[in-house]
Amino acid sequence: MRFERRETHSAALNILAPMIAILAALVIAGMLIAIAGANVLDAYALILKGAFGSRLGVTETLTRATPLVLTGLAAAVAFRAKLWNIGGEGQFYLGALAVTAFGLVPGLAGAPAPVAIFACLVVGALAGAVLLLVPVTLKLRFGVDEVVTTLLLNFIVILFVSLMIEGALRDPLAFGWPQSVPVPDAAVLPQLVERSRLHAGLLIALGLAVAVWWVQSRTVFGIQSRATGLNARAAAFAGVPLGRTLALVACLSGGLAGLAGAIEVMGVKGYVTTDLSPNYGYSGIVIAMLANLNPIGVIGAALFSAVMFVGADSMSRALGIPSYIADVTVALSLLTMLVALFLTQYRVRR
Amino acid sequence: MTRVLELDRITKRFGATLANDAISLHLERGEIVALLGENGAGKTTLMSILFGHYTADAGSVRVHGRTLPPGKSRAAIKAGVGMVHQHFALAANMTVLENVMTGTEPLWRLRSDRAAARRRLTQLADRFGLPVDPDARIAELSVGECQRVEILKALYNDASVLILDEPTAVLTTQQAEQLFSTLRDMAAKGLSIIFISHKLNEVMSASDRVVVLRGGRIVAERATRDTSKEELAELMVGHKVERPQRPPARPGAVLLEADDLHLSGRGGAALNGVSFRLRAGETLGIIGVSGNGQTTLAGIVSGLYPPDRGALRVRGDSLPRHDVPHAIAAGIGRIPEDRHAEGVLGDMETWENVILERLWSPDFAKHGIIRRGAARAVTERLLAEYDVRGARVTSRVRLLSGGNMQKLILGRVLEAGPSILLAAQPSRGLDEGAIAGVHRRLIDARDRGAAVLLISEDLDEVIALSDRIRAIAGGRLSPAIPAGRANAQLLGLMMAGDWETARQIEQETEATDAL
Numbered sequence: 048m049r050f051e052r053r054e055t056h057s058a059a060l061n062i063l064a065p066m067i068a069i070l071a072a073l074v075i076a077g078m079l080i081a082i083a084g085a086n087v088l089d090a091y092a093l094i095l096k097g098a099f100g101s102r103l104g105v106t107e108t109l110t111r112a113t114p115l116v117l118t119g120l121a122a123a124v125a126f127r128a129k130l131w132n133i134g135g136e137g138q139f140y141l142g143a144l145a146v147t148a149f150g151l152v153p154g155l156a157g158a159p160a161p162v163a164i165f166a167c168l169v170v171g172a173l174a175g176a177v178l179l180l181v182p183v184t185l186k187l188r189f190g191v192d193e194v195v196t197t198l199l200l201n202f203i204v205i206l207f208v209s210l211m212i213e214g215a216l217r218d219p220l221a222f223g224w225p226q227s228v229p230v231p232d233a234a235v236l237p238q239l240v241e242r243s244r245l246h247a248g249l250l251i252a253l254g255l256a257v258a259v260w261w262v263q264s265r266t267v268f269g270i271q272s273r274a275t276g277l278n279a280r281a282a283a284f285a286g287v288p289l290g291r292t293l294a295l296v297a298c299l300s301g302g303l304a305g306l307a308g309a310i311e312v313m314g315v316k317g318y319v320t321t322d323l324s325p326n327y328g329y330s331g332i333v334i335a336m337l338a339n340l341n342p343i344g345v346i347g348a349a350l351f352s353a354v355m356f357v358g359a360d361s362m363s364r365a366l367g368i369p370s371y372i373a374d375v376t377v378a379l380s381l382l383t384m385l386v387a388l389f390l391t392q393y394r395v396r397r
Numbered sequence: 398m399t400r401v402l403e404l405d406r407i408t409k410r411f412g413a414t415l416a417n418d419a420i421s422l423h424l425e426r427g428e429i430v431a432l433l434g435e436n437g438a439g440k441t442t443l444m445s446i447l448f449g450h451y452t453a454d455a456g457s458v459r460v461h462g463r464t465l466p467p468g469k470s471r472a473a474i475k476a477g478v479g480m481v482h483q484h485f486a487l488a489a490n491m492t493v494l495e496n497v498m499t500g501t502e503p504l505w506r507l508r509s510d511r512a513a514a515r516r517r518l519t520q521l522a523d524r525f526g527l528p529v530d531p532d533a534r535i536a537e538l539s540v541g542e543c544q545r546v547e548i549l550k551a552l553y554n555d556a557s558v559l560i561l562d563e564p565t566a567v568l569t570t571q572q573a574e575q576l577f578s579t580l581r582d583m584a585a586k587g588l589s590i591i592f593i594s595h596k597l598n599e600v601m602s603a604s605d606r607v608v609v610l611r612g613g614r615i616v617a618e619r620a621t622r623d624t625s626k627e628e629l630a631e632l633m634v635g636h637k638v639e640r641p642q643r644p645p646a647r648p649g650a651v652l653l654e655a656d657d658l659h660l661s662g663r664g665g666a667a668l669n670g671v672s673f674r675l676r677a678g679e680t681l682g683i684i685g686v687s688g689n690g691q692t693t694l695a696g697i698v699s700g701l702y703p704p705d706r707g708a709l710r711v712r713g714d715s716l717p718r719h720d721v722p723h724a725i726a727a728g729i730g731r732i733p734e735d736r737h738a739e740g741v742l743g744d745m746e747t748w749e750n751v752i753l754e755r756l757w758s759p760d761f762a763k764h765g766i767i768r769r770g771a772a773r774a775v776t777e778r779l780l781a782e783y784d785v786r787g788a789r790v791t792s793r794v795r796l797l798s799g800g801n802m803q804k805l806i807l808g809r810v811l812e813a814g815p816s817i818l819l820a821a822q823p824s825r826g827l828d829e830g831a832i833a834g835v836h837r838r839l840i841d842a843r844d845r846g847a848a849v850l851l852i853s854e855d856l857d858e859v860i861a862l863s864d865r866i867r868a869i870a871g872g873r874l875s876p877a878i879p880a881g882r883a884n885a886q887l888l889g890l891m892m893a894g895d896w897e898t899a900r901q902i903e904q905e906t907e908a909t910d911a912l
Contacts (some may be wrong), residue, residue, distance in 0.1 A: 064764045267756045267765045270749055283701065284731075284739040285754035286721030 060391050065337055065344070069351060072380035076372060085366045089389040098354040099362030104361070106243035109313060112346075112353035114139070114324070116252040117346040118331025119338060120259050125300035127263065127340050129179040129276040130183065130293055134197030134306040136328025137204035138175035142305025143312040144208050145174035145229040146234070150214055163233035168251075168309055172378035175305015175322050176298040178204065184299040187290045201328065209321050218318060227319040232305075238315040246314035250285045253346065255303065260342040262299075272296050302327060325356075333381045339388065398461075399426045401589045402478075402558050407438075407446055407456035416442040418613045419456070424558065429580060430589045431600040431621070433633055434610035435828045440593045444560050448480045449473045460558065478485070483562045486544050487535045494518060494803020497550045521552050525583050540688065541572045559583070561592040565599055566854075569686050570889030577603040595633070597626045598885075609633055614626040634829045637837060643840055646864040649677030650712075652848040653729075653817050657707035658697060665692040668704070669872035676678040677816070680839070682863025683874070684856065685892055690872035691852045695821040697846040698850065699731045702723025711817065722757045730815025734807055734822045734852075736799065740806045743795030747788050748776040749808050775812065783808035784834075801833030805836050818842050819853045836862060856885050876903035 077087040093171035098108045118135045125132035149155065149170040155163055180197035209225065212218075216227045236246040263269035271292045274282040283289055307327060312319055334352055338344030402424040406865040409417040416439045424430055434440045436854075441531050445451045447458050452468035459465070460476040461520050473480075480596045498514045511722045518531050527545045535543060544564065551559055580590055580603065594600050600607055601621060607631045609617040655677040661667035668690045675681050685691050695706050703719035711727040724731070729756075733739035741750045752761040761772050776790045783804045785798055794802065803823070808816070820839055824832040839862055843849045853867075860883050861867055866873040868891035875891045876899045891899050 062799070219550050263771070265767055267762045267767060270745075270753065270756065270767060274742055274745065274753060278738070281739050281742050281751075284699065284721070286700070286725065286735055286757070288720075303731075 059090055061339065064387040064391050065348070065384060068337070068384040069380050071387075072376055073384040075379050075383075076376040079375060080368060080372060081366050083372075084351075085368050088253055089361055090366055090368060093362040093365050094358030096354065097359070098358035103243065104300060104357065106240050106245040108350070108353045108357045109249055110244045110246070112248045112349045113246075113252050113314070114307040114327045115330055115334055115349035116197040116346055116351055117303050117310065118253075118327050118336030119349050120256055120331075120342055121229055121300045121303035121307065122331045122343060123201075123338060123340045124259060124272070124303065125296060126335055127276050128296040129274040129279070129297050130300065131194045132179060132197050132300050132304075133194055133332065134179060134182065134200050134328070135307075135331045136324060136326065137197070137201035137330045138178050138301045138304035139308035139311070139324050140204050140208050140319070141178050142171035142308030143323055144174045144211060144216070144227065144308075145173045145305070146309045146312055147230055147319050148211075150231045150234060151216075151228060155301035156233055158233055160233050160237075164236065167230070167234040167313060168306060171309020172302035172306045175301040175308070176305070177247065177301070178305070179297045179301025180294065184292055185397075187293060192270050205321060208319060212319055214322070215367070216319075221318075225320065227324065229318045230313050235317065236310065244315055246310075248310035251306075251310060256342050256346050259299075259303075263342065267318070268292070268295060270349075279291045304331065307331075330377065333377055336381055337384050339384075351380070370371070400424070401426050402447075402591075403459040404447060405452045405457045405459065407458070407890070409442055409446060409451060409453050413774050415613050417453070420610070420613075420615055422546060422608060422615070424589045424591060426476070426589055428606065429584050429592070429604045431456040431604035431607045432591055432593045432610060433595065433600050433607050434593075434599075434627060435595055435633055438610040438633075440610055441562060442613075444480070444562060444591070444593060447473065448478060448560065458786065471648075476555050477555055478558025479554060479559050481544065481551060481564060482558065483564075483566055485524050485547055487543060488611060489536040489548060490534065490805075492532050492534055493529050493546050493549075496535060496546060496658075496792075497531075497553050501554065507891065511622045518549065518553060518712050521549055525549075525552065525586070526579055540686070541568055541576075544568070551732070557588060559588055559590045561590070563593055563595075565594070565596065568858075569892045570885060571600060571893055587909070597629050597633075598628065601626055609900055611635055616889075639878075643862065644844065646843065647678045648679040648864070649846065652677050652712055653698070654700075654710040654713070655694075655707070656710065657692070658704040658709065659706040660693055660697060660704045662704070663693065663696070664869060665696075665700050668693050668697070669871045670707070671869075671874050673867065673874055673877070675817070675848045675850055678843060678846050678863050679864045680843050680851055681877070682851045682859035682866040682880070683855065684853060684859045684866060685869035685890055687781045689869045689892075691821070691869050692873075694735060694869070695819060695852055698724075698729065698819045699733070702730065702846065721754065725754060725813070725815075726757075728816035729737040730810035730813060730818045730847075732810055732818070732820040732823050734804075734825070735895065736802050736806065736826075741794045741802060746791045747780070747794055747805070748772050748790050750794050750805065751776045751779060754809070755813065759894040761780065779805070779808040779812055783811075797885055799826050800828065800834070803831065803835060805829060808836065811838065815842075815849055818847050818849045820849060822854065823851070824853075824855065824858055832858075856888055859883075866891075868892045868896075868899070876900045878902045879906055884908075 080087050080090045093266060095275050109140045121135050122132060133224050146167045164388060181192045182200065185191040185196060186193045212227045213225045218228045220224050236248050239247055239249060263273065271287045275289055275292050279289060311323060316323055331350060334345055336349040337348035355373040355376050359370045362368065363370040401421055402421040404420060406419040406421055407417050409418050420443055432440050446453045449468055449470040449472060457464050460478060467470050494515055497518055499818055502509050512695040515531055522529055527549055529542060529545055564576060582588055604621045607619050607621055607629060608615055608623060611633060650672045655671055655673050658668050658671040659821060666688050673681060683691060696702055697709060700719060700723060708715050716723045716727055756762050761768055773790050780788055780805060785801050786803045787801055788805065824835050839849055851859065852864055861882055863880045865877040866880055866883050867877045868888065870892055871894060875896045878899050882902050887898060
């Protein structure tokens with residue numbers, strides 16, 4: 048068996064590929080569900096019902112999708128430029144922590160809500176951007192592999208977060224629980240739906256997905272960052288400033304991941320703990336791949352992921368199947384997506 | 398005569414193209430066969446099938462009467478077929494002996510028998526007249542020596558059939574002559590040799606028999622003594638291709654001046670003091686075997702990196718900043734050496750490739766936002782004007798043939814109206830028809846008053862296009878000779894670094910110019 052490069056790629060194939068990949072992942076995960084002794088179709092029906100079957104389900108799914116859209120975008124913009132930012136998780140936490148720290152600034156509590164919210168979002172994004180600029184500078188200066196540095200920074204940041212929430216930023220009113228001071232009321236994101244956790248962060252995430260798409264396809268920076276990722280040598284020959292482009296990509300990517308953390312803490316939790324993120328940063332990588340790095344596709348991929356997580360929770364309550372099946376399915380979908388992407392590029396010949 | 402190799406009706410299809418169409422070929426003991434054909438004629442595909450890199454769709458390969466299993470290089474090596482690739486497959490940080498021994502001993506053997514291997518290597522080297530130092534590192538060797546190592550590697554594996562893929566592509570004329578005399582010795586000692594080439598001179602001088610491939614089929618087979626260069630040329634191309642004629646130059650003011658350029662550590666081989674002047678309306682050809690600094694020189698002129706020492710002046714002034722946008726803004730048009738690696742981004746759309754190097758220009762972007770309408774209109778016009786076939790404004794460039802890709806690059810560069818045109822290996826890998834097209838564009842650009850700096854390895858191209866010719870060797874430029882005085886022998890000497898004659902000619906012509 049050999050693989051030959053396809054001469055042409057049809058647009059339909061590019062859209063079909065993720066669908067088929069998700070289907071394949073569901074089939075494989077179905078086998079696991081069957082082994083665990085449940086009816087596969089029932090299980091998937093329950094997952095869908097859990098995610099969409101009620102007002103609570105829908106709002107929870109969308110709430111869950113919000114940070115995933117942002118971390119997915121963070122990974123997608125970086126990977127487009129072949130900047131392997133694996134540090135979304137750390138940037139997420141630092142963004143969240145920065146917002147609570149910024150909340151201590153006197154005067155913010157009294158500021159009008161739009162001002163406070165905007166200022167907090169900027170601070171969160173800045174924190175993520177600065178955090179990613181460190182490994183990118185090391186890469187540009189000394190050629191240090193950013194996969195290693197961004198990944199390891201995650202652990203450093205999480206330890207730093209725990210240091211802060213047990214120390215300088217600890218909430219004195221939390222009865223000794225390790226959690227940070229709360230976000231000031233002025234900076235809490237407004238609810239979108241009454242009596243739910245769904246907040247305005249969803250709109251920000253969706254707006255940013257469109258904005259990122261626009262930047263990538265319509266601006267000089269966008270075309271330069273894509274060129275850098277596709278073929279750095281040709282990009283350099285055409286005069287693309289590689290270092291500056293990568294630094295900007297880092298600001299955008301780290302900023303989006305930091306913003307995800309800021310929005311999560313301003314919209315859902317209200318304060319930082321070390322379990323603020325159920326691996327949102329890492330999930331973003333899967334989501335970006337599943338979306339084939341397309342910013343609009345990220346929305347769909349984040350929704351798929353959110354549906355699996357929210358639905359699997361309720362399914363597991365009904366059938367006794369561990370809700371880890373959601374993690375397994377999403378992880379499987381990454382693998383099947385990689386195969387599907389490969390097959391859109393190559394055909395199998397014997 | 399004994400038949401050592403027989404290819405029987407080999408057929409190989411890649412997508413819609415038939416790379417090899419029922420090709421049958423045989424080789425006798427002690428014979429040298431030249432496989433002649435243009436790029437894309439199917440020569441390399443055929444040899445890759447023989448050597449097991451590809452599997453044929455149909456047909457069989459027999460060595461010494463035994464059919465080889467398809468797709469197994471190891472079987473080909475065991476049967477006594479040795480291949481010397483155009484791009485050497487040697488590990489630069491290992492010694493000659495280590496490179497030769499690689500793959501010849503079982504993996505799980507604890508101790509490798511270097512002493513025996515060394516004896517064997519020295520014996521082979523003596524027997525076939527291929528002197529090398531077994532302990533030299535590959536990185537320290539010249540290209541000619543590397544090629545010798547490749548041949549020895551094949552012989553070490555008991556090759557009785559040797560295949561050389563464009564063996565002279567990286568050699569000077571003199572080195573090539575020496576290689577062929579070695580090959581003739583080897584054939585006299587019983588080896589059988591196939592060499593792939595598209596150069597008529599070497600085919601005529603070195604082979605016993607010529608097989609001409611065109612469009613994946615054998616179009617002719619001749620005993621070398623019964624044919625001529627002219628006949629082979631026509632057989633190879635299929636029709637007569639007239640390369641454009643060059644009217645006399647009318648040199649104007651000095652547009653580009655290099656003053657003692659030094660650079661090491663970037664772009665390839667070092668430059669050790671390169672100076673030249675290039676006038677409007679003339680073409681300066683720089684000929685040289687690759688790896689002598691021409692890539693580095695092209696990089697400096699392209700604006701990719703500044704020289705360590707020395708200056709590059711455009712109309713008497715240095716660039717305000719030595720980078721690509723400023724080079725282009727100063728009027729330097731750049732045709733890169735490697736179309737695929739530098740010239741285009743295969744996965745980007747045509748219009749994006751057209752504007753990528755002028756994103757800084759207000760023509761194509763405003764406040765950081767791309768003017769898509771303008772970009773697409775220019776691309777549309779360019780595709781028509783430069784006859785780029787197979788491309789649409791929004792299709793991806795990857796799918797274009799080499800010739801059309803080069804037309805796109807030429808169009809992108811010339812559309813900006815450069816006053817200085819750098820053309821690095823502009824016809825490398827193109828077929829005769831496309832070469833003629835590229836040459837016409839370069840001559841037109843010169844005639845309209847551009848200063849053309851042509852960097853090439855192709856003697857015929859340099860002689861056909863240049864008004865003055867310099868050779869580059871070891872990071873230095875030879876004296877300039879007028880194209881009228883150039884011939885293959887003299888250029889070969891110049892490329893090898895022997896500049897005595899060139900210096901005399903330069904002095905004579907300067908003297909007559911002064912009169």
